[in-house]
Amino acid sequence: xxxxxxxxxxxxxxxxxxxxxxxxxxxxxxxxxxxxxxxxxxxxxxxxxxxxxxxxxxxxxxxxxxxxxxxxxxxxxxxxxxxxxxxxxxxxxxxxxxxxxxxxxxxxxxxxxxxxxxxxxxxxxxxxxxxxxxxxxxxxxxxxxxxxxxxxxxxxxxxxxxxxxxxxxxxxxxxxxxxxxxxxxxxxxxxxxxxxxxxxxxxxxxxxxxxxxxxxxxxxxxxxxxxxxxxxxxxxxxxxxxxxxxxxxxxxxxxxxxxxxxxxxxxxxxxxxxxxxxxxxxxxxxxxxxxxxxxxxxxxxxxxxxxxxxxxxxxxxxxxxxxxxxxxxxxxxxxxxxxxxxxxxxxxxxxxxxxxx
Amino acid sequence: xxxxxxxxxxxxxxxxxxxxxxxxxxxxxxxxxxxxxxxxxxxxxxxxxxxxxxxxxxxxxxxxxxxxxxxxxxxxxxxxxxxxxxxxxxxxxxxxxxxxxxxxxxxxxxxxxxxxxxxxxxxxxxxxxxxxxxxxxxxxxxxxxxxxxxxxxxxxxxxxxxxxxxxxxxxxxxxxxxxxxxxxxxxxxxxxxxxxxxxxxxxxxxxxxxxxxxxxxxxxxxxxxxxxxxxxxxxxxxxxxxxxxxxxxxxxxxxxxxxxxxxxxxxxxxxxxxxxxxx
Numbered sequence: 001x002x003x004x005x006x007x008x009x010x011x012x013x014x015x016x017x018x019x020x021x022x023x024x025x026x027x028x029x030x031x032x033x034x035x036x037x038x039x040x041x042x043x044x045x046x047x048x049x050x051x052x053x054x055x056x057x058x059x060x061x062x063x064x065x066x067x068x069x070x071x072x073x074x075x076x077x078x079x080x081x082x083x084x085x086x087x088x089x090x091x092x093x094x095x096x097x098x099x100x101x102x103x104x105x106x107x108x109x110x111x112x113x114x115x116x117x118x119x120x121x122x123x124x125x126x127x128x129x130x131x132x133x134x135x136x137x138x139x140x141x142x143x144x145x146x147x148x149x150x151x152x153x154x155x156x157x158x159x160x161x162x163x164x165x166x167x168x169x170x171x172x173x174x175x176x177x178x179x180x181x182x183x184x185x186x187x188x189x190x191x192x193x194x195x196x197x198x199x200x201x202x203x204x205x206x207x208x209x210x211x212x213x214x215x216x217x218x219x220x221x222x223x224x225x226x227x228x229x230x231x232x233x234x235x236x237x238x239x240x241x242x243x244x245x246x247x248x249x250x251x252x253x254x255x256x257x258x259x260x261x262x263x264x265x266x267x268x269x270x271x272x273x274x275x276x277x278x279x280x281x282x283x284x285x286x287x288x289x290x291x292x293x294x295x296x297x298x299x300x301x302x303x304x305x306x307x308x309x310x311x312x313x314x315x316x317x318x319x320x321x322x323x324x325x326x327x328x329x330x331x332x333x334x335x336x337x338x339x340x341x342x343x344x345x346x347x348x349x350x351x352x353x354x355x356x357x
Numbered sequence: 358x359x360x361x362x363x364x365x366x367x368x369x370x371x372x373x374x375x376x377x378x379x380x381x382x383x384x385x386x387x388x389x390x391x392x393x394x395x396x397x398x399x400x401x402x403x404x405x406x407x408x409x410x411x412x413x414x415x416x417x418x419x420x421x422x423x424x425x426x427x428x429x430x431x432x433x434x435x436x437x438x439x440x441x442x443x444x445x446x447x448x449x450x451x452x453x454x455x456x457x458x459x460x461x462x463x464x465x466x467x468x469x470x471x472x473x474x475x476x477x478x479x480x481x482x483x484x485x486x487x488x489x490x491x492x493x494x495x496x497x498x499x500x501x502x503x504x505x506x507x508x509x510x511x512x513x514x515x516x517x518x519x520x521x522x523x524x525x526x527x528x529x530x531x532x533x534x535x536x537x538x539x540x541x542x543x544x545x546x547x548x549x550x551x552x553x554x555x556x557x558x559x560x561x562x563x564x565x566x567x568x569x570x571x572x573x574x575x576x577x578x579x580x581x582x583x584x585x586x587x588x589x590x591x592x593x594x595x596x597x598x599x600x601x602x603x604x605x606x607x608x609x610x611x612x613x614x615x616x617x618x619x620x621x622x623x624x625x626x627x628x629x630x631x632x633x634x635x636x
Contacts, residue, residue: 052535075534087532091550100546101536152536 003066005030005188006051006156011060013046020046022212023060028205030065033182033189034217035199038209039235044192047209048158051190053077065155065188075104080149080157080187084164086141088133094120094144095129101152119147122181138166139174146178150185157182157189163198175201196236208232224281228354233279240280240317240324243356256353260320264295266351275356280346285326287313287335289345297344299324301336315342391609398602405599417603427604430588437499437584438567441506446560448507449514453555454548456515457522458530468515475512482508483576490577498582505577506567513566514559521555522548561619565612 006028013021021043028034036044049055051062053074062070069077089097095116102112120126123143133141142162149157162178163171179202182189193199199206200220207217208231216223216232227233230241242258246268254268256278264278286293299315302323311328313336326344328335336342393408398417400410421427449471456468474482486505495501525548533543571586578587589604 052531054531054534073539074531075537075539077535078537079535081532081535083528083532085526085528087526087528089529089533089547100533100538104537104542148532148536 003030004028004063005032005065006034006190007061007063008047008051009061009063011047011050011062012058013043013050013055014058015046019212021050024209024212024214026207026214026217028188028190030188031186032205033179033191033203035191035193035203035206036209036214037193037196037199037206037236040194042209043212044194044209045160048160048190048192051156052079052081052158078152078155080152080154082142082145082149082157082159082162084161086133086145086165088141088144088148090133093130093132094125094136097133097144098148098151100148105152115151115153119151122150122184123147124177139170142166142174146181150187154187157185157187159189159191161193161195162191164193164195171198178202206236208235210235226352227279230277230279230354233277233352233354238282238325240282240285240322242278243275244278245275256351258319262297262319264346264351265348266295266353267348269353269355271355273355277354277356279352279354280350282324282326284346284350285324286345287315287326287328287342289343290347292347293345294348295346295351297346299342299344301338301340301342303338304336306330315344391605394602394605395609397599398606400599400602405597417599420598420600421603421607424592424600426583426588426592427585427600430583430585431607433499433502433582434568434585437502437506438564440503441510441567442560442564444503444507445510445514445563446556449511449559449563450518450552450556452511453515453518453522454544454552457519457525458527458548468519471515472512474508479509479570479572480576483573486573487576498577498579501577502574502582502584505573506570509570509573510563510566513562514556517559517562518552518555521552521558525551557619561615564615568611569608 004027006026008024008026011021011024012019024043024047026034026036036047038044046055050057051064051069053069053072057070061068064077064079069079089100092100098116098119099112102115107115116129117126120128123146125140125143125147128136128140128144133144136144142165146159146162163174166174175198182202189203191199191203196206204219205217206220206223207214208223209215210231216228218226223232224236227236227239230243233239233241242256242260242262242264244256244258247255247257247263254266256264256266256268256276258264258278266278269276285297289296298318300318301313302316303314305312305314307330309330311330313326313328314323315326316323318341396409397405399413399415400406401412401414401416402410452471456464456471483505486501486508490496490501490504495504529547529551530540530543533547534540538546569586570584571590574584574587575590578584583591585604585608589601593601
């Protein structure tokens with residue numbers, strides 16, 4: 001049986017009376033890339049520091065490659081860490097930076113040279129050995145930091161907001177590159193980020209964190225299409241969310257009554273709860289109802305924004321006054337203009353119902 | 358149009374000339390007195406006569422060499438400066454590391470405390486240290502002097518080290534630790550080298566400060582243990598002659614030698630101005 005690459009069980013950490021990490025649990029397969037995604041202050045960086053050993057764990061378990069590491073000091077954990085600011089040693093050359101971990105392990109010079117060349121080739125920085133970090137671009141510094149972390153052949157790689165210090169264009173390019181590098185090294189990786197594009201673009205699975213807990217974990221698609229809470233629905237992508245309950249009927253297809261008075265046909269989940277939430281993604285909302293869109297929501301068009309390939313039609317719902325931005329292909333015929341009253345159409349299968357817990 | 362431009366060019370030129378003049382006057386003002394005392398120290402005349410001297414000799418150096426008060430003073434001053442600098446540099450750098458890398462209640466007050474001797478008149482420090490030393494039953498003048506000199510030099514070593522630690526990110530040390538270095542190893546490999554220029558600059562300032570210190574030392578010396586500046590002041594009062602000029606020249610030479618040595622070993626640019634992230 002394959003041991004999990006990283007396992008967190010009920011990890012808890014307080015700062016004063018603030019519960020920074022409040023019983024987080026997570027299991028990553030060996031070689032898997034997991035993104036820990038959440039808003040700032042959700043405890044994701046603290047979780048990373050707990051795994052690295054820079055914060056003391058209060059209760060719970062952390063296992064890396066099947067071994068409990070909680071008792072080990074940070075310098076014996078064999079975890080590669082790429083810091084948000086890269087933390088390259090400014091007084092050492094690229095080569096010395098990359099070799100630092102291997103020197104601590106007292107590897108012979110020949111072995112160090114071989115491994116250094118290997119990781120620098122991996123991050124495509126051959127020939128940069130003698131440069132100082134200050135002479136490198138942001139993207140190059142980031143790759144040196146990655147090479148330095150990989151040089152110790154870590155059992156686990158931790159990345160703290162790896163792309164946040166780069167400008168938007170470079171970020172895009174490096175995201176693809178980072179993903180390829182991480183794929184090829186087959187090291188279990190935990191990536192901490194608040195940027196969903198970064199999480200989705202690099203990771204195999206996304207763990208969404210909120211208030212010190214991991215609230216949902218799955219592939220990007222699963223998390224997007226089947227959010228299990230209002231927080232996930234609204235944090236990952238856009239969504240229209242209604243709180244409400246199901247009418248007591250015996251029909252197979254339930255009737256969901258939103259608190260603001262809209263009735264939806266939607267499939268009732270196999271749970272018994274008093275309250276439910278209903279989530280609709282904007283791309284499933286049609287300005288002009290199509291066949292099968294048996295759910296209707298009255299709204300007024302406020303603005304139409306032209307974005308090139310797409311138009312964004314902003315509508316205000318009559319029932320609760322909330323606005324929703326609906327994407328429309330710009331080559332579709334003009335459907336509505338500002339001030340028009342429209343009946344938005346949504347198919348019942350596109351209404352994702354979540355039990356309110 | 359053309360006239361206006363010419364006037365502007367003239368104005369720029371005049372301002373430039375004025376600045377240059379100011380720099381020249383300042384440099385002369387700093388250098389000339391030392392130059393005069395340097396030349397006077399080689400004066401062959403018995404008395405302090407008109408400048409410049411007509412004949413030169415080494416008689417005042419000879420007189421300096423013959424005067425045990427000066428020689429003992431020189432030895433004491435060097436010993437004292439070396440000891441005070443060593444203690445002050447180690448203690449000051451250690452304090453600066455703790456102040457820079459930790460956050461705790463009262464940290465600001467402690468930092469202020471370390472820097473406070475800078476703001477207290479040295480005469481007050483001298484007198485207080487004398488009182489403290491006798492209360493603590495320290496009657497050895499050299500020990501007393503060392504205590505006083507550590508107190509007056511420590512603000513400089515703390516300040517210089519702190520300045521070099523600004524912008525030193527905590528993540529650097531943590532990166533080293535995550536790569537397998539023990540905290541002590543990480544300190545030696547990362548924090549210490551990055552603070553090196555600040556520590557050296559602090560040590561240099563401490564040495565020079567201790568070496569020519571008068572106000573504190575006046576309280577702490579006794580009849581048997583005198584520093585060179587104290588001996589100089591006493592001698593000037595008792596019988597003024599050009600030995601003082603010779604001693605001044607020796608003094609200046611020692612200071613210059615220290616600066617040159619520092620430039621050779623650490624690079625003066627590094628110590629004084631250059632940011633650690635450059636080059």
